[in-house]
Amino acid sequence: MNLIEAVKEFETLANQPVRPYSTVDFGRGKKEGVYSVLVDAIDAYEIITSLRSKLGNELITFIGTTNFLSDDAPEDGMVEVVLGKGESQFDILRIAETDACNYDMMTEELIEKLQEYDRAFGIDITQAETDTVQFFLKNEPEDWKWFCKDLYDFCPDIVDQGCGNLEVLESEIKKRKAVFLWWD
Incomplete structure (x- = not known):
């Protein structure tokens, strides 16, 4: 098409x-x-x-x-x-001009990290805007604790302003097979 x-x-x-x-x-x-x-x-x-x-x-x-x-x-x-x-799906972030400027990360740096996740277990980016990205996991990480800690290091707001701790984050991602990131 x-x-x-x-x-x-x-x-x-x-x-x-x-x-x-x-x-x-x-x-x-x-x-x-x-x-x-x-x-x-x-x-x-x-x-x-x-x-x-x-x-x-x-x-x-x-x-x-x-x-x-x-x-x-x-x-x-x-x-x-x-x-x-x-x-590629990473052009979604370029079109949306997504960044994490409050954490000194611009679009290309976010893309680099998301590409790491994509290589590790496959992701499907479905939403992106100014300071937000949502993706679904194609395969589950072998080490959930590592993955959730890595997500937290990449995007602290998902815990600090969101679910409150890494255990709840892990539970929510396992249930939804989706990750919702935002940087305030």
């Missing part, structure tokens, strides 16, 4: 016209050269899953901005779904 066909399919799945941009910086900026729609959060994962099954190797889709701080923020419960060109 080429980009034009993908945009048409995107419109069909979202049941609305697509925007010729996505948002960055909590919805305050626009990224040209990609496409997006605002949908109910309940529908977002289904849209990207359906679209991904039809895309070729040079196109990516993901859940983008969910935390809008712009003056024209959508109503609560609406999230952005993004479609664009990309050579």
Whole structure:
């Protein structure tokens, strides 16, 4: 499927016209050269899953901005779904301009760490925005304690502002097979 066909399919799945941009910086900026729609959060994962099954190797889709701080923020419960060109899932972070600037890590440094996880057990990035990344594990880590400690070292906020300790983090990831990272 080429980009034009993908945009048409995107419109069909979202049941609305697509925007010729996505948002960055909590919805305050626009990224040209990609496409997006605002949908109910309940529908977002289904849209990207359906679209991904039809895309070729040079196109990516993901859940983008969910935390809008712009003056024209959508109503609560609406999230952005993004479609664009990309050579790998790591281009999702580049399109979203994800960083952990409060921890002195920019986009490429986040990508390097996520690539380590991908090589170790496979990950599927489904969401990225200004300071957030979510991915699913394709295979379970052999050493859960090491993995959770490494995640904590990479993103302390998941414990310090989130679940409270590494044991709860491990339990939640095992249950969901997903990792939700954010850097405040």
